[in-house]
Amino acid sequence: MQQLSNRINNLPVSQTLAMAAKARELKTQGKDIISLSLGEPDFNTPDFIKEAAKQAIDDNYNSYSPVDGYLDLREAICRKFKRDNNLTYSPNQIVVSTGAKQSIANVAMVLLNPGDEVLLPAPYWVSYSAIATLAEATYKEIPSGIETDFKITPEQLEAAITPKTKLIFFNSPNNPSGTVYTESEYRAFAEVLEKYPNIYILSDEIYEHINYGQPNFSFASIESMYDRTITVNGVAKAFAMTGWRIGYMGAPDWIAKACTKMQGQITSGANCIAQRATIAALNAPVSKIQFMVDEFHKRRDLVLDLLSEIEGISINTPKGAFYVFPDVSSYFGKTIDGVTINNAGDFSMFLLEKANVATVTGEAFGAPNCIRLSYAASTEELKEAFKRIKNVLN
Ligand code: GLU
Numbered sequence: 287m288q289q290l291s292n293r294i295n296n297l298p299v300s301q302t303l304a305m306a307a308k309a310r311e312l313k314t315q316g317k318d319i320i321s322l323s324l325g326e327p328d329f330n331t332p333d334f335i336k337e338a339a340k341q342a343i344d345d346n347y348n349s350y351s352p353v354d355g356y357l358d359l360r361e362a363i364c365r366k367f368k369r370d371n372n373l374t375y376s377p378n379q380i381v382v383s384t385g386a387k388q389s390i391a392n393v394a395m396v397l398l399n400p401g402d403e404v405l406l407p408a409p410y411w412v413s414y415s416a417i418a419t420l421a422e423a424t425y426k427e428i429p430s431g432i433e434t435d436f437k438i439t440p441e442q443l444e445a446a447i448t449p450k451t452k453l454i455f456f457n458s459p460n461n462p463s464g465t466v467y468t469e470s471e472y473r474a475f476a477e478v479l480e481k482y483p484n485i486y487i488l489s490d491e492i493y494e495h496i497n498y499g500q501p502n503f504s505f506a507s508i509e510s511m512y513d514r515t516i517t518v519n520g521v522a523k524a525f526a527m528t529g530w531r532i533g534y535m536g537a538p539d540w541i542a543k544a545c546t547k548m549q550g551q552i553t554s555g556a557n558c559i560a561q562r563a564t565i566a567a568l569n570a571p572v573s574k575i576q577f578m579v580d581e582f583h584k585r586r587d588l589v590l591d592l593l594s595e596i597e598g599i600s601i602n603t604p605k606g607a608f609y610v611f612p613d614v615s616s617y618f619g620k621t622i623d624g625v626t627i628n629n630a631g632d633f634s635m636f637l638l639e640k641a642n643v644a645t646v647t648g649e650a651f652g653a654p655n656c657i658r659l660s661y662a663a664s665t666e667e668l669k670e671a672f673k674r675i676k677n678v679l680n
Pocket of ligand 1: 300302303323324325326387411412413461
């Protein structure tokens with residue numbers, strides 16, 4: 287008899303990864319699928335980073351690393367936080383992990399008790415809610431829609447807080463909406479949170495460099511929030527290093543210490559070669575990756591143009607990340623080509639089956655009127671994908 291734990295039985299499958307797997311499977315079967323499901327740069331890792339990894343192999347970096355990461359990497363991360371984010375951390379406040387996903391899981395595991403409440407401004411990345419559930423906490427969505435550029439207000443934040451609230455997730459630039467919060471908007475949230483000293487803030491800044499407008503503002507740079515904020519980042523998105531699996535956090539030292547203890551029992555230090563390569567990535571001037579950001583910017587403009595030709599879709603202008611998150615609710619209840627679309631999940635499946643384009647349903651991100659499309663794909667693929675979508679819908 288197969289008897290899995292309640293923990294795993296209650297855990298939803300990651301919809302981003304599930305859709306990517308489905309697209310891969312259909313491609314293997316010979317279907318001409320264009321996958322706009324996974325948020326993954328289509329560039330190669332820059333050569334100077336690859337060289338550092340090769341050098342690390344030749345230098346015999348093959349042993350276990352310290353659980354929280356090599357000291358010289360943590361020093362490089364401190365310099366990066368100072369340079370890009372105006373944040374002062376010392377190496378004992380830094381923990382390097384196997385992807386920012388593990389950094390987030392570490393924080394949830396060390397801060398949350400059963401019954402604690404996590405606040406998720408929606409839309410939010412699919413794994414936040416799943417990780418909160420794994421930590422036996424409950425989560426509450428704070429909804430927002432396209433009419434406010436997917437931003438919540440300080441009033442909504444305050445109304446959502448209860449005595450059980452322990453942790454809130456901020457993510458700017460946002461996955462899936464591309465929304466970027468300004469400094470003054472963040473300061474208004476901080477004013478609310480100042481009244482509730484028992485709430486911690488996880489600021490996920492993984493898309494900080496993929497930003498087309500004002501520079502990124504780090505929540506922990508607000509003085510009153512520094513001691514309660516965990517800043518999570520990583521090299522996956524900005525340096526085209528998704529598969530290298532390196533994420534990191536800057537945190538109050540007692541939280542960093544607890545995360546190291548947690549990680550020490552589960553995975554130990556992150557991959558040694560990838561850590562050495564990350565030093566090269568973070569020591570390089572940000573200008574080295576600007577060509578990728580410029581390319582994403584062009585593609586965003588292209589995709590907004592292409593979307594504007596499709597009937598019944600409303601869209602905000604994403605200011606960062608590499609996703610568009612159109613509201614497709616005007617299609618709900620309609621039957622097209624024999625298929626009835628009742629929700630975003632149906633819409634996403636319709637596009638997969640009829641247009642051979644893989645997307646992710648907004649339900650997984652706490653926004654049931656929307657679907658997410660990643661434009662981290664080539665211009666040719668994007669043009670073809672939106673042509674197909676337009677053909678099946680118009
Ligand atoms: N973060 C990316 C995405 O949202 C990668 C997949 C994942 O880990 O969810 O598509």
